[in-house]
Amino acid sequence: xxxxxxxxxxxxxxxxxxxxxxxxxxxxxxxxxxxxxxxxxxxxxxxxxxxxxxxxxxxxxxxxxxxxxxxxxxxxxxxxxxxxxxxxxxxxxxxxxxxxxxxxxxxxxxxxxxxxxxxxxxxxxxxxxxxxxxxxxxxxxxxxxxxxxxxxxxxxxxxxxxxxxxxxxxxxxxxxxxxxxxxxxxxxxxxxxxxxxxxxxxxxxxxxxxxxxxxxxxxxxxxxxxxxxxxxxxxxxxxxxxxxxxxxxxxxxxxxxxxxxxxxxxxxxxxxxxxxxxxxxxxxxxxxxxxxxxxxxxxxxxxxxxxxxxxxxxxxxxxxxxxxxxxxxxxxxxxxxxxxxxxxxxxxxxxxxxxxxxxxxxx
Ligand code: NAP
Ligand code: FE
Numbered sequence: 001x002x003x004x005x006x007x008x009x010x011x012x013x014x015x016x017x018x019x020x021x022x023x024x025x026x027x028x029x030x031x032x033x034x035x036x037x038x039x040x041x042x043x044x045x046x047x048x049x050x051x052x053x054x055x056x057x058x059x060x061x062x063x064x065x066x067x068x069x070x071x072x073x074x075x076x077x078x079x080x081x082x083x084x085x086x087x088x089x090x091x092x093x094x095x096x097x098x099x100x101x102x103x104x105x106x107x108x109x110x111x112x113x114x115x116x117x118x119x120x121x122x123x124x125x126x127x128x129x130x131x132x133x134x135x136x137x138x139x140x141x142x143x144x145x146x147x148x149x150x151x152x153x154x155x156x157x158x159x160x161x162x163x164x165x166x167x168x169x170x171x172x173x174x175x176x177x178x179x180x181x182x183x184x185x186x187x188x189x190x191x192x193x194x195x196x197x198x199x200x201x202x203x204x205x206x207x208x209x210x211x212x213x214x215x216x217x218x219x220x221x222x223x224x225x226x227x228x229x230x231x232x233x234x235x236x237x238x239x240x241x242x243x244x245x246x247x248x249x250x251x252x253x254x255x256x257x258x259x260x261x262x263x264x265x266x267x268x269x270x271x272x273x274x275x276x277x278x279x280x281x282x283x284x285x286x287x288x289x290x291x292x293x294x295x296x297x298x299x300x301x302x303x304x305x306x307x308x309x310x311x312x313x314x315x316x317x318x319x320x321x322x323x324x325x326x327x328x329x330x331x332x333x334x335x336x337x338x339x340x341x342x343x344x345x346x347x348x349x350x351x352x353x354x355x356x357x358x359x360x361x362x363x
Contacts, residue, residue: 008168015048015174027167043093045172049091060091063082068095069147070100070104073115075101075148079105090127096187099141100147106127107161116150129165131168137191139248139249145250145251155336156267174233186319189318190274191242193258195242201347207252212245216302219239226318258281260343278318282315283362285311286308288349292348
């Protein structure tokens with residue numbers, strides 16, 4: 001038995017916003033554009049969107065203050081701007097942070113509730129969402145998830161709702177050209193992590209497993225350009241496609257303990273999201289090889305490797321070797337990620353404190 005649901009219309013290709021401006025018609029008459037401090041402008045996506053909205057006679061206001069790993073306070077601030085301006089459409093432009101913030105704002109704009117209640121459900125339909133990724137990693141443009149930082153939990157937490165799938169996503173690889181190499185690498189590894197976790201998940205679905213393997217293959221084709229730090233627009237298109245496909249995968253399977261454990265590294269150590277996942281992936285494959293060896297074997301094959309150690313070496317090469325964790329830090333992180341019951345249940349290998357501790361020790 002499986003379920004497949006993907007309500008986002010994806011328009012991909014260079015200049016896709018300008019070429020498909022009419023797609024925005026009917027979605028709303030006044031938009032709030034939600035973006036980061038620099039990502040909207042540096043990528044060129046904000047300019048393209050503003051020109052297209054103007055052509056389509058859609059009014060807009062701007063919120064350019066989304067933080068990396070946005071907090072509840074940050075999305076509350078943006079939602080106040082949305083309500084004060086009575087917008088009826090939310091456009092997220094940026095990496096996963098602005099896209100996830102846009103989703104939370106779309107809900108809070110129609111539900112005047114404290115942001116913490118996003119996790120407990122809400123009454124009114126959110127505003128329609130348009131997503132323009134400027135990183136190739138989270139796949140948030142095609143997922144029903146929004147992840148935010150919760151200071152009181154000392155961690156990050158996502159909420160999920162079918163209503164926050166973007167209605168429309170514009171994928172233009174040109175927008176990722178100005179990404180610093182490190183961000184390109186980290187975000188590519190986030191996408192890989194989604195494909196691997198989704199492929200192995202206990203909630204895995206036959207409907208998306210080939211999508212996961214195709215996403216992994218696209219990553220594999222990008223390994224040399226990532227190593228050399230030289231990415232053509234064609235390479236960038238592949239990574240953006242890999243990210244979108246991996247987003248479709250996790251939209252169906254959810255993520256696993258890798259993401260939950262990684263949130264500690266981001267919250268306490270400031271390690272970017274994709275980097276955090278990448279530090280844990282080789283150990284994760286090793287544990288799961290004992291439980292689902294054929295599936296781990298297929299992942300390695302798609303990556304062009306025969307052993308997990310080759311993969312571990314690639315991660316070390318791409319991510320560097322600067323992170324070290326003390327015993328006390330590991331204990332604290334395991335305490336927190338042990339609460340992630342759904343992610344633990346979604347991991348084929350047992351994930352008691354012993355396995356989690358071992359995974360952190362491999363960093
Ligand atoms: P990000 O936090 O959105 O952005 C990282 C950095 O890259 C920021 O400094 C950003 O600048 C900059 N940047 C973005 N696009 C750029 C461009 N085109 N040119 C130059 N700089 C650019 O990173 P991310 O990895 O894409 O997103 C991570 C977030 O997504 C995390 O909160 C994670 O939990 C979440 N996530 C969500 C899902 C989901 O399904 N919803 C899945 C995985 C991860 P600005 O500061 O100006 O924005
Ligand atoms: Fe992720």
